[in-house]
Amino acid sequence: MFKKILIANRGEIACRIMNTCREMEIKSVAVYSEADKTAMHVLMSDEACCIGESEPAQSYLNIEKIIAAAKETSCEAIHPGYGFLAENADFAARCEEEGIIFIGPSAKVISDLGDKTIARQLMVKGDVPITPGMTQTEPNPEIIAKEAEKIGYPVLIKAAAGGGGKGMRVVDSPEEIQEACTSASSEALSAFGNGAIYLEKFIEKSRHIEFQILADTHGNIIHLLERECSIQRRHQKIIEETPSPFMTPALREKMGNAAVAAAGAAGYVNAGTVEFIVDQKGNFYFLEVNTRLQVEHPITEMITGVDIVRQQIEIAAGNRLSLSQEKISGRGHAIECRIYAEDPEKGFFPSPGKITFMKEPAGPGIRNDCGVYSGFEVPVNYDPIISKLVVHAENRSKAIARMIKSLREYIVLGVKTPIPFLIDVLRSDPFVSGETFTDFIDEHFKDWKPEKGDIDMALIAYLADEMAGKTGTLSVAPESGGFSTPWQTLGNWKI
Amino acid sequence: MFKKILIANRGEIACRIMNTCREMEIKSVAVYSEADKTAMHVLMSDEACCIGESEPAQSYLNIEKIIAAAKETSCEAIHPGYGFLAENADFAARCEEEGIIFIGPSAKVISDLGDKTIARQLMVKGDVPITPGMTQTEPNPEIIAKEAEKIGYPVLIKAAAGGGGKGMRVVDSPEEIQEACTSASSEALSAFGNGAIYLEKFIEKSRHIEFQILADTHGNIIHLLERECSIQRRHQKIIEETPSPFMTPALREKMGNAAVAAAGAAGYVNAGTVEFIVDQKGNFYFLEVNTRLQVEHPITEMITGVDIVRQQIEIAAGNRLSLSQEKISGRGHAIECRIYAEDPEKGFFPSPGKITFMKEPAGPGIRNDCGVYSGFEVPVNYDPIISKLVVHAENRSKAIARMIKSLREYIVLGVKTPIPFLIDVLRSDPFVSGETFTDFIDEHFKDWKPEKGDIDMALIAYLADEMAGKTGTLSVAPESGGFSTPWQTLGNWKI
Amino acid sequence: MEYNLTIFDETIPVKADSEEENTISVSVNEKSFDVSFFRITDNLIHLTVNGRRMNAYISETREGKEIFINGRSYSITDADALEQAGAKKGGGAKASEDITPPMPAVVISIMVNDGDTVEKGQGVVVVSAMKMETTLYAPYNGTVEKINASIGDKVMPGEILIDLKKNEEKTDGEGGIE
């Protein structure tokens, strides 16, 4: 097994990976930008290398600096986490060149699956159902319009590269299609440096259901059941759960087999996620493969009991999967809520700043994968995720109750968070009844504002806080209760 | 379901019960002594009643004050936790009289099983194996000596009442038996007000293995698998795990059936624990039934996915068990370490005082049932438990690795804890190989002292702390990094 | 002792009287509350209000306190103290009429030219921060007087990106971030 791994990431995911490294007695090396000198992942590391300025391009996206850090600290492998370089085929290729093991699939697989049309071609070959539409990019809007006529409106114009909803347009009628092609293509060009687009059927009232897969270097592929991730804002998931409230054992078997076939068709190795969209009748269509550890992987860990990061490291080290498909079963129900520094009242706009106080929820069946601490300043430069709050309980209704309780006990002061929004979503009838479609937020929570809440209590708390004075909770315990000295004199140096 | 429950306990177990109440949308009422005005269980409660002075007899053991508190706050039920009044038949009887539901078995069952000889008689009737020996108390040492001759030395003189090792003597030879009877009886008399004793065969090199059972008011009884609790100091468990490293599926089935039979023989209702001692050949003998929630119940929750407190409340409300024996299975391995304020270098003597700083471990598969906080003063009046640290992982070796990591990341300053001792036990060869007998600590760790550790690093930390000055981490964020004002002026009242 | 506290843009007079340590009688909008409290840490006050227990987590802010109770956060300021401190910035309403990024950001596109007439709610500048693009809208009907930023500029909150001359029509002070 590896002795030392470099983690080419930051925040909660870098911390989560280090947790597993520590249990495996593997040393972890952090990399950090100038903005992250005292970030949680640096504090948790065994060694750490500063790799440059705050701008991601200068640091977390700088392949050469990361490779240099890995060589300098004699790391045998690099875990890319998610985001940043995790799905960058060039980075994987550079690792391969340097003889450093990239904990993820090969550069070739990343590159193939990163192009949506190539991925669709691979799936067709592997007999995995894809949405009706094209499997080649098409520069001519006329041809796209013709194809749209054939498969029927509404349709979706999609960029072959990238993701996150950029270069994507839903088109309801033939009149709009020319303009949609042009604008999608130019948006994709400016965002990804590649304006190639193609056409898919748009599936209405759909769910986003994905399967976690594990594939070793010996040809074994299994799946670790599904996750439903339909609750999204700005094309980004915010609540995920497993099992899907829509799933039946028969559909799970069909989709699981398709996911394994998809991984096989792509020649996949390591952990990955095969995403599908599923319509109301239970028809499912290949969407894409995420060639990395997924943000929402913990809910799968909760119900299957498998540590996915450990599996990734074992696979990267060339070990054979010790799990087999028939031994995988789900127990209970798990839900994840993503806690960002963002303002749910203002279109989920980021709300960076100093976390003046934080108290994480704790208790049976609660896991909070956190990457910050009280006093830490959430930098403006990166994705403002604070943590992923995950609960596990016997069934869906108990898991919802546990999540609501946990959210109520999650205190974050100094930055805005979606906590009150998430509580309202979890309590809502459509969520409770499992009516979770990808348009959920637009449909039910478009102009959400928090209830005014208990203003009287807040005012009373203000007064009590004024009355009570501060304790100055510094580290010296007062000898006999009461208020301690608020300020400790600094230690004197004898010169 | 109940609307409001009184929790007649304090510390981590009161908090743990409130967690489940909150998820079930049941209000919880705390009771507290003068010493516990700002204890964690009071802070977590919806309502709280002060029931008297710090001495347990004046408060947590005061039946009338607790009954009065329950009536005053209109509680429909009382959860006794463990310790204090949890196994007090009079308390259960008073609840019955007052029409308050006692969340536990009936007064009659508590009283029967609280007397070890009556319990042994019940087990004989129920075909549950007991250790060879007497099933009646015996005042005459001559008769006890004769019986000892018959079953063979070593033997155990045991008080019929109480527990915790008091009124118990191991006797190796006939010469010692008279004196042992006299001293055991007088010790029992002074401790429990009952000097009755009897004789059992002493089982050498034994393990302590117990089964969690659940029995509803409709005659359904199931077990939730075993826990091994052989690692004890001062007759008190400090490390528990499940499954037992000694267990085989065949033995589990036999012992599980015996546990269910034991519960049936006693007419048991609610959650309970049937304790056995198991010799090296796999022979097992009934030891006693704990008629309450057990300290170590979380490890069972981790591997079975069942919330035992929720089950207790459902059963007490008269509901039928929704679980059936064939649906109960264990997944992975769970270990619990008890973290007390105590000094492992000085015979585990309690070390009460102010917790000047505490940081709980967190991460996948870690649960810390905690009843204190940074700044709380552990009172001298009660059992000095701080928390129960529980881990869950795929198998025993991964669970051990996770526990060691968690212990290393568990920071408690201001009071002594057994954390370094526990780390050494978990790393030791006999523990790792599952050689866990009840004499484990005496055998392997009798005169344990911590290694000197990394003194250089500690000295360096001292110097760095002197150099760095204090930040005064108060709640106001400085506007632009650097040190904040150390002391906020108190708000002025306008008069 | 009396305060005028502002919460959700409403200023509410509150009164508190203390006869015993750790106990106050509070009146808010004519309603009375019996309150006892303990300070647990600088950030936590444990309250018992008419018998109901709750924990209030509190952090001082530049202008008051942020208070978190039962899953909700409240921002409260002392209206009198703010008044005393003087109207440094002309109040909150004015601020939201500026075309300025809500956080440090990079200018992605500028959708107007000097002299353009814009309508309230019309997009004028797109900025990007923390992986997210946001459009800044015209806070009122007006005419573009000056553009103070170029594409690619790093800009800070408070920096006015577009000087917009208000047209005659009255506005309600809305606008800013979508």
Add this chain to the structure above:
Amino acid sequence: MEYNLTIFDETIPVKADSEEENTISVSVNEKSFDVSFFRITDNLIHLTVNGRRMNAYISETREGKEIFINGRSYSITDADALEQAGAKKGGGAKASEDITPPMPAVVISIMVNDGDTVEKGQGVVVVSAMKMETTLYAPYNGTVEKINASIGDKVMPGEILIDLKKNEEKTDGEGGIE
């Protein structure tokens, strides 16, 4: 800058020089260390020592600092500062020669009478605290001069329960709690 720090009853001279902010060169017992540090909170210093990162959790105590690193806690005092502060109690060794409970406790039994001769290590008093009984032992061979407690008394650390007159033989200062 030089210190004499006491850890595990050993006093160790240490030296620290700082040329840059947040960086010190430390020498301990002739060994040198390159150290950089960040204060994260009052209780946490993040250290990099010869390239190795670690977190030191620190709490001030009456006589020095309690420091927690990697699962172990260390108690460190400044020998010079203690000396300056004066030998208030005649040092720790003396204290452990008193027959006094280690924490607030209740006297359960007294096993000696006035005038008894006791041997070092012999049990003299049993106290109970936090559900646990503990025997206090004679710290040296001696004669019971006076018994200052009765059964049922609540007693505090520092309270001398038995005045024991030392017999001629030398002792090594051990005793106290079992």
